[in-house]
Amino acid sequence: MRRARYFTRKADRLKKSNRIIIRISLILYFLYFSILRFFIIPFGDDQFWWGKAGRFLLNHGFFTTKDPSYIGGSSNGRYLSNVLMIFGMHHPLYNFIFYGLFATLLVYLLWKLSSGKMGLFFLSLLIPLTFSRAYIAGAWFWNAAFVNYIPAMVIIFAYLWLTKKYLIERNLFDNWVLITFSLILGFSGGLFVEHVTLYQIAMAITVIIVTFKLNNSIPKYQWSYLIGTIASAILMFSNRSYWVKSSYRDTNFSLADSLRTYVNTSHYWIVTFNLVLILLLMTGIFVSIWRKRKKQSWDYLTMSASVFFAGYYTWINVFLARQQSNAIFIPVNIGNTLQNIDAIMSVLLIIFLLLSLFVVDVPKLAKWALLYCYLSFGFLTGPFLLITKPISAREFINGTMFLYLFAMIILANISIDRPQLKKAIPLALVAGILTMSSYYMVGNVTNYFAYLERFERAPFVGAVPLDERIPYHDFMPNRDLYTSQDSVLYWNEYRCRSFVGYMFDFDYR
16 A cells, blocks of 8 residues: 555656656747747748838738739738738737747647657657758748748647547536637638638538537537638638739649649658658657567568668658759759659658558557548648649648657557666757757857848848858748848848837838
8 A cells, every 4th residue: 555655656746747847848948939039030021021011911901913023922811920920020029929939839739639748748849940941941930931830730739639638538628718719719720821721621520520420419619610710711712812813823723733843842842851750750650560469461561661761761861962952942953763753752651651550550549640630731731732833841831740740649659668768768859959959049140140241241132142141041941042122121120220129119111
């Protein structure tokens, strides 16, 4: 009896210490990204929304046919993200807090959805620090892309977490607070980017169907969320910009054009460059099957395939890192043969992930969760195979986050028996977090001061000479290859402001 009480008290102390570690880590994570945001150089759309064009669109309901070559896709129904962008660029202190908050919420919800186990907590913190260069520059270190895509992903994860707590953990009550909160989530989540707006409706309907099959009833909060998603979709797509022909929004339903887009660009962003993600997926699949007591031929075949994909993508990333790449991080002059082979390999990997669902050794409920992640990846990625312009890496980050969740769910169902390994893995993850966070902080601080010094010497409009690029130019969405007139106006005003004036009220004259 005493022995049982001893182990109970020891487990309680361990849980309490873990909670303290988690809270301190999340606070430090928030502070890190809030401070880092100060040194991330604004680019393109950031300065566009800060300037007169942003104010003009705000005053005209984010619709205009004036100067379409300049306004481009900024005339849209992304009402919430547009307002957040304008407000944040004029009040940077808010923007820094916003950046740190949603970076922290993303990793926290990713961890909670996968398992909530302490062993995966530090892995979730590390994941954004290991994004591919295209995602780091095009979505994570670009304020305009971050505001559009990351909060939308956080809202999706938040609703799925609520559903997990209600359906599986059974510790959530369907009261008016949850109903109101779900309505706000559904409505706000649909006013960021178009594919998320549509995905939210599909997700809300899916959750309702699953809940009804399990409980023979549907809680009010799920209806509330669905109503919010539909209302936001109606509001977004009522914006007249979607009903006016524009060269900026070019959609082509030709299979040949979609394949060409995928082979030439998209497959690099979706699959090839996400090396850490691929290694996590292959490791999880391999170890999950390896731990089976009785293995069949399919098990050995799947393990062999996972080793093959891990080896191939390690090699191709090392090889492509030595090749030249353009402003959107696509390799150039590598030859059509290699490009076609790599595109085919990416399709095979995506098919392999689906087939692995039938082989991995995880509980039935986890398999359904993996299938949902896989289908969500397809839903959030597929539409951009039909869009020929504009095309960039940032559109794919929402779908890719579901593959990270896919990997973490598999890893969460793998138990580690060796005590030495249990201690070594968290230490290695913490070392990785400290190393990568230091690298990105040093790089962005260096870029910030180098950019200011360069602007004092010669403010560029258009192409930037290669020898004048900032040291860590891969942190910029366009690799610091060109600047705009908006940039010159922004930095001219920046030089005239005091620190306090910049932080709280940074307006153009």
